[in-house]
Amino acid sequence: MKWLLVIAVVAAVVWMLTRGRESGHARRPRRPEVMVECAHCGVHLPAADAVLGGDRVYCSEAHRLAGPRRKGSG
Numbered sequence: 001m002k003w004l005l006v007i008a009v010v011a012a013v014v015w016m017l018t019r020g021r022e023s024g025h026a027r028r029p030r031r032p033e034v035m036v037e038c039a040h041c042g043v044h045l046p047a048a049d050a051v052l053g054g055d056r057v058y059c060s061e062a063h064r065l066a067g068p069r070r071k072g073s074g
């Protein structure tokens, strides 16, 4: 009667495999959002919303035109 157990195990494995293939509704992998810092005012914002200016990033077009804030005094 040992073969009955083998058949039962194989059937269970096959059932699990075929059952798993039905789930085509996979969740999207969560992307870590890249945050950048405005070179002018220092606010943090998602890279997708940033305005590129040369090798720096800004939070808005106005700050891109204003340019990077000078470091040092202040």
Ligand SMILES: [Zn+2]
Pocket (backbone or CB within 6 Å): 038, 039, 040, 041, 042, 043, 058, 059, 060, 063
């Ligand atoms: Zn800014």
